Amino acid sequence: MASILSDASATQRVLDMQDLFLRFTMDSIFKVTFGYEIGTLKPELPDIPFADAFALTNEIASSRFMNPFWKLQRVLNVGSEATIAKSAKVVDDFIYDVMKARNAENLQNSGQRDLFTRFKLLNEGGKELTDKTLRDTLLNFLIAGRDSSGLTMSWFIYMMTLHPHIEQKLFEELRDLDTENVVNGDMSSKELPQTGGDDYFHERVERFSELLTFDALLNLQYLHACILETLRLYPVVPLNPKSVAADDTLPDGTEVKKGEFVMYAAYAMGRMPSLWGPDATEFKPERWLVDGGVQPESPFKFVTFQAGPRICIGKDSAMLQLRIVLATLCRFFTFQVVPGIDVKYRQMSTLLLAHPGLPVTVAKRSLD
Numbered sequence: 001m002a003s004i005l006s007d008a009s010a011t012q013r014v015l016d017m018q019d020l021f022l023r024f025t026m027d028s029i030f031k032v033t034f035g036y037e038i039g040t041l042k043p044e045l046p047d048i049p050f051a052d053a054f055a056l057t058n059e060i061a062s063s064r065f066m067n068p069f070w071k072l073q074r075v076l077n078v079g080s081e082a083t084i085a086k087s088a089k090v091v092d093d094f095i096y097d098v099m100k101a102r103n104a105e106n107l108q109n110s111g112q113r114d115l116f117t118r119f120k121l122l123n124e125g126g127k128e129l130t131d132k133t134l135r136d137t138l139l140n141f142l143i144a145g146r147d148s149s150g151l152t153m154s155w156f157i158y159m160m161t162l163h164p165h166i167e168q169k170l171f172e173e174l175r176d177l178d179t180e181n182v183v184n185g186d187m188s189s190k191e192l193p194q195t196g197g198d199d200y201f202h203e204r205v206e207r208f209s210e211l212l213t214f215d216a217l218l219n220l221q222y223l224h225a226c227i228l229e230t231l232r233l234y235p236v237v238p239l240n241p242k243s244v245a246a247d248d249t250l251p252d253g254t255e256v257k258k259g260e261f262v263m264y265a266a267y268a269m270g271r272m273p274s275l276w277g278p279d280a281t282e283f284k285p286e287r288w289l290v291d292g293g294v295q296p297e298s299p300f301k302f303v304t305f306q307a308g309p310r311i312c313i314g315k316d317s318a319m320l321q322l323r324i325v326l327a328t329l330c331r332f333f334t335f336q337v338v339p340g341i342d343v344k345y346r347q348m349s350t351l352l353l354a355h356p357g358l359p360v361t362v363a364k365r366s367l368d
């Protein structure tokens with residue numbers, strides 16, 4: 001990712017950050033789930049039929065909520081249902097091929113820690129998961145872990161472009177960490193390439209990313225506050241519907257009947273003055289900070305990850321990934337939305353940036 005941005009900065013090439021982030025999170029979640037490098041973020045940004053079919057299948061599946069005729073279309077195999085049948089087959093064929101290749105490996109001694117290997121080994125000697133169950137379980141992680149993080153990263157960068165003083169303050173936090181360790185600390189004793197060139201820049205990015213240990217990331221409180229503030233205003237699951245399994249009474253006395261839908265709207269809740277104060281719609285990372293440290297909110301108020309027993313299972317890994325990626329990018333680059341582009345949201349089951357995504361030009365930050 002850093003090399004693509006660095007090349008684009010030299011030529012002032014416009015990049016769609018949403019596309020880049022979704023490629024990045026696809027590669028990373030695919031590796032975590034199936035233990036396989038899919039490579040959508042290679043420098044030439046290849047079109048990978050599986051990745052395209054995966055995105056299309058997700059999109060059509062989400063649009064079923066708004067299409068009362070989808071079941072009829074499916075029976076007749078016409079329109080978007082004919083398309084989804086084809087794209088889902090591309091997804092299935094690819095996943096089964098990957099699983100076949102992985103099944104042929106000696107997983108017991110592979111030392112791999114991806115979810116495919118873990119699920120397989122978990123069931124060794126017991127009742128094995130069928131390939132279909134394993135496919136469904138792992139695809140669930142892929143669906144839950146790709147758009148969510150990729151879109152949050154996109155909204156975060158958009159927020160930085162709108163609030164240069166916040167971008168600068170974040171940069172200073174990151175630069176201090178860099179200066180303390182890479183420039184003045186132990187890491188400076190290793191020889192760096194000649195200053196100024198691409199090699200020097202890439203080595204500095206590399207060294208900075210090595211600094212981002214779990215503990216170091218926890219100390220980046222302003223970064224954390226900026227991420228939480230993005231998640232508050234742009235929750236990637238903006239509406240979360242649940243169907244009622246049995247007649248019940250909610251804590252406030254509202255009666256719900258079996259078969260009805262109950263929905264909470266994280267997007268609206270993140271903007272309610274009654275919850276967040278009169279400046280609820282403003283992007284203000286400071287609202288999370290008390291004496292320079294992030295003050296956590298109840299998950300029943302900050303509902304972006306849901307709350308209670310169904311809280312997002314990937315929350316901690318998502319927060320870690322967001323911190324690593326955004327710290328690196330905001331230390332070394334600054335972003336500007338292409339003038340004249342009106343960034344809007346588009347709501348499918350997730351909160352996307354509408355076409356043309358997030359087109360930006362990017363410039364390198366000073367390394368001093």
Ligand code: HEM
Pocket residue numbers: 140141144145146148149152235236237240304305306310311312313314315317318
């Ligand atoms: C910014 C990032 C993320 C946000 C805002 C987010 C949010 C959510 C929300 C709101 C739910 C719905 C819970 C429910 O209503 O049942 C959920 C479920 C889930 N999330 Fe996340 N998530 C994020 C990242 C991730 C990542 C990176 C992973 C995987 C490593 C992941 C894995 C899951 C899984 C497996 C579920 C359960 C799906 C199910 O019940 O079928 N999430 N997430």
